[in-house]
């Protein structure tokens with residue numbers, strides 16, 4: 225009879241988690257930084273939370289293939305978990321800049337082809353991912 229060791233069971237678990245998605249091991253690229261003026265730009269839609277609904281549609285059309293329905297990031301795409309505090313803790317301007325420019329060397333495409341307001345709509349929607357994430361289901365930040 226096959227009696228797997230604890231190590232084998234652990235490896236299987238990690239493998240399953242990776243296949244299901246959710247990029248729990250996401251590490252931010254320290255060299256991918258928005259210049260200060262870009263980081264300081266406010267979201268022109270900040271007082272229009274209803275625009276997040278359009279952002280949701282855009283997210284489904286352009287982003288879920290890598291970031292997943294809930295934005296937690298597919299491990300096999302090395303995509304960022306967009307619910308993480310390291311991501312959410314950045315300014316709207318930084319998120320806008322990252323969506324605009326991408327980090328193509330690490331698999332994040334540039335979305336400069338989308339109209340500017342649509343990119344700001346996406347930023348609005350990203351903020352709702354934080355709000356809907358159940359805190360108890362997330363690993364505590366160190």
Ligand code: HEC
Nearest residue numbers: 252253286287290301302303304311322327330331332346
């Ligand atoms: C082809 C796969 C792919 C698609 C499509 C994609 N992303 Fe990404 N995204 C990535 C990867 C991979 C990273 C992590 C890049 C890195 O390691 O630096 C990332 C990172 C990000 C980050 C930065 C996270 C951080 O650490 O600050 C944001 C924001 C983001 N994506 C938003 C989006 C949005 C919004 C869309 C849709 C418009 C999108 N992405 C579409 C793969 C993708």
